[in-house]
Amino acid sequence: MAIFTPKPLAKFCPLEDPAGDYKTARRAEQYRFSKKAVYFPAFPGTQYLSFASLTRALTRNTSLPLTGCCGKALPVTRLRLYYDGGEFYQDFTFEKLAGANEVLDTIAAARPDLSVEREERAQSAI
Secondary structure (H helix, E strand, O other): OOOOEEOOOOOOOOOOOOOHHHHOEEEOOEEEEEOOOOEEEEOEEEEEEEHEEEEEEEEEEEEEEOOOOOOOEEEEEEEEEEEEOEEEEEEEEEHHHHHHHHHHHHHHHHHHOOOEEEEOOOOOOO
């Protein structure tokens, strides 16, 4: 087994061949996603969340402060994926709503039974 094979974040529903699935994954900003999982950088390699382990998915517009508590903020979209029975979640930050929606569309296609919430407001600094 290779040292940098993608590792599952969820305890349940790991992929049979994560390295092979990762090769088919497309890029959405700094993340990669396939028809079965979303991959993200982690030390010392890559981790993934399989769509089969998800219990809920949602997007929200938010912002990252650039100068501390007061001042300018960078508008971003947060994709939050709940897994392992909703006990845990992982956040993914996107600069553009389109990138988060692309991943969310893939999740919805793979898991039509999954609870999916989409942000409808336009992205702006909060």
